[in-house]
Amino acid sequence: MLSNYILYLKFLDEKLSSFFERQKPYICCQKGCALCCKNAQIPYSKIEMDYFMLGAWQLDLNTKKIIANNIKQIALEKMNYSGKDFRYDCPFLINNECAVYQYRGIICRSFGLLNIGSDGRIKVPFCCFQGLNYANVMEDGGNKISAEKFKKSGIKEEPAAFHTNYEFLTDPDFEKMFKFSFGEKKPLIDWFIEQQSVAEPANKDNIDYKNRQ
Numbered sequence: 001m002l003s004n005y006i007l008y009l010k011f012l013d014e015k016l017s018s019f020f021e022r023q024k025p026y027i028c029c030q031k032g033c034a035l036c037c038k039n040a041q042i043p044y045s046k047i048e049m050d051y052f053m054l055g056a057w058q059l060d061l062n063t064k065k066i067i068a069n070n071i072k073q074i075a076l077e078k079m080n081y082s083g084k085d086f087r088y089d090c091p092f093l094i095n096n097e098c099a100v101y102q103y104r105g106i107i108c109r110s111f112g113l114l115n116i117g118s119d120g121r122i123k124v125p126f127c128c129f130q131g132l133n134y135a136n137v138m139e140d141g142g143n144k145i146s147a148e149k150f151k152k153s154g155i156k157e158e159p160a161a162f163h164t165n166y167e168f169l170t171d172p173d174f175e176k177m178f179k180f181s182f183g184e185k186k187p188l189i190d191w192f193i194e195q196q197s198v199a200e201p202a203n204k205d206n207i208d209y210k211n212r213q
């Protein structure tokens with residue numbers, strides 16, 4: 001099943017890379033920019049976690065210890081959090097770089113584009129309001145394209161929105177098409193907390209995800 005998911009990822013990566021290429025004049029993503037890995041919920045399905053852990057297991061012991069400590073810290077914060085949607089900095093983000101980049105999940109690959117939400121409305125990536133993606137043509141603090149900014153930018157093609165929201169990209173149609181199942185979905189941190197698998201960063205398997213297939 002994992003091999004079929006990898007085929008889906010290949011299909012997805014090709015699509016996303018063409019979308020990002022098309023939106024290049026509006027995109028600021030670069031190595032070291034990791035705002036989207038912070039203060040986030042980071043939904044992951046079971047199959048994404050299985051693949052993700054293939055990368056996590058290959059990390060050196062020191063990196064595993066750092067990540068295990070990050071997870072422990074976030075788990076404590078979550079335990080003391082009484083609000084509705086807990087947000088956290090990804091425990092796999094080290095020095096503003098993803099420790100498991102090749103194995104990252106769908107949300108991590110697709111974030112940053114203007115996307116069409118499940119309600120049919122166009123969603124702007126939040127980093128636009130931090131002066132990043134699409135900020136060169138969006139109204140200041142607003143949610144629409146500024147005709148003046150667009151004209152000044154000299155860019156020929158208007159920004160386009162794509163079906164790249166997480167719900168769409170994990171739609172059952174893709175499961176049928178590629179013959180795998182996404183399985184349960186929950187925030188990345190919950191996969192670790194609920195397995196109680198990173199209690200002490202003491203041995204080589206301190207990132208010990210027990211549900212591997």
Ligand code: SF4
Pocket residue numbers: 027028029030033034035036037111112125127128132133
């Ligand atoms: S999506 Fe936004 S926050 Fe994330 S890397 Fe790109 S520019 Fe930075």
Ligand code: SF4
Pocket residue numbers: 036037042090091092093094097098099100101104105108
């Ligand atoms: S897995 Fe990597 S890309 Fe995804 S949120 Fe964490 S650090 Fe960022």
